[in-house]
Amino acid sequence: MKNEYELLDSGDGKKLERFDDVVLERPCAQAVWAPQNANLWPSATARFDRVGGHNWEGRERLPRAWNVEINGVIMKLSATDFGHLGVFPETRQLWEWIRSTLRTEKEKKGRELKFLNLFAYSGGATLAAAQAGAACCHLDASKGMVDWARENAKLNHLQDAPIRWIVDDVIKFLSREVKRGNKYDAILLDPPSFGRGKKGELYKIEESLMTTLDLVHQVLTDDPSFVLLTSHTPGFSPIVLSNLLRQYHAGGVIECGEMLLSGSTQVMNLPNGNWAHWINR
Numbered sequence: 001m002k003n004e005y006e007l008l009d010s011g012d013g014k015k016l017e018r019f020d021d022v023v024l025e026r027p028c029a030q031a032v033w034a035p036q037n038a039n040l041w042p043s044a045t046a047r048f049d050r051v052g053g054h055n056w057e058g059r060e061r062l063p064r065a066w067n068v069e070i071n072g073v074i075m076k077l078s079a080t081d082f083g084h085l086g087v088f089p090e091t092r093q094l095w096e097w098i099r100s101t102l103r104t105e106k107e108k109k110g111r112e113l114k115f116l117n118l119f120a121y122s123g124g125a126t127l128a129a130a131q132a133g134a135a136c137c138h139l140d141a142s143k144g145m146v147d148w149a150r151e152n153a154k155l156n157h158l159q160d161a162p163i164r165w166i167v168d169d170v171i172k173f174l175s176r177e178v179k180r181g182n183k184y185d186a187i188l189l190d191p192p193s194f195g196r197g198k199k200g201e202l203y204k205i206e207e208s209l210m211t212t213l214d215l216v217h218q219v220l221t222d223d224p225s226f227v228l229l230t231s232h233t234p235g236f237s238p239i240v241l242s243n244l245l246r247q248y249h250a251g252g253v254i255e256c257g258e259m260l261l262s263g264s265t266q267v268m269n270l271p272n273g274n275w276a277h278w279i280n281r
């Protein structure tokens with residue numbers, strides 16, 4: 001499987017990453033150690049920092065947009081004003097897990113599975129699920145991000161795959177799905193620390209996550225496959241995420257861990273958020 005992403009180094013509160021032949025230096029608060037490979041950093045194509053606002057240095061050297069294959073999914077990248085690119089590469093191992101678990105579960109159950117991706121951003125996980133033959137529902141409050149994800153679907157020749165593209169607030173959508181009786185076999189949710197729904201609805205993880213999980217539980221089929229919960233919010237450790245899932249699932253298996261940015265074996269892994277999943281085993 002092709003992968004054109006790698007972490008090159010980290011340290012001094014920054015990370016150095018390669019996205020195909022574009023090398024970017026961006027802030028990373030948890031990289032509190034010293035860089036291991038000082039000679040690599042001057043090769044950065046562009047740099048982003050948040051000193052005195054949001055600033056790119058060398059943005060003119062970047063293509064307006066470029067495509068990168070990351071763990072089998074082609075993603076369109078573009079440097080945004082906030083330093084984001086249209087992908088969070090720490091989620092790429094989870095895309096692989098989603099793809100292989102859905103393939104196995106589909107075979108086991110002998111039917112098409114329904115996958116729901118909440119806070120779905122540019123769609124890496126949706127497309128990995130579609131590659132496994134799942135019928136997907138991709139939801140984000142931002143129309144711009146849903147359009148971006150649809151472009152990514154085209155890049156992966158998945159424009160005709162069974163994917164529902166939805167611009168909505170997560171809680172409003174889930175409440176409607178409960179009323180409509182729509183159910184899903186597998187659900188991924190990546191709640192932000194703070195977000196806004198389609199009509200400006202406030203989402204604060206500490207206040208909104210329990211309601212979200214309660215609704216997620218209600219839209220699971222009678223014989224679901226998994227729920228995967230990820231978070232970048234400080235304090236939402238792997239065990240906290242596991243405890244949250246445990247409240248709804250007495251049986252089955254819960255596993256958890258850290259999401260990592262990684263590169264060659266000599267490069268130190270850089271933790272960037274946490275995950276926990278419940279599997280109905």
Ligand SMILES: C[S@@+](CC[C@H](N)C(=O)[O-])C[C@H]1O[C@@H](n2cnc3c(N)ncnc32)[C@H](O)[C@@H]1O
Pocket residue numbers: 087088091118119120121122123124139140141142145168169170171190191192194195196197198201202203
């Ligand atoms: C950190 S990103 C998620 C990253 C994504 N899961 C991935 O791995 O690529 C958070 C996303 O949640 C969306 N969002 C924030 N609040 C929301 C809400 N109330 N309802 C729906 N989407 C929301 C934002 O538009 C944004 O795209």
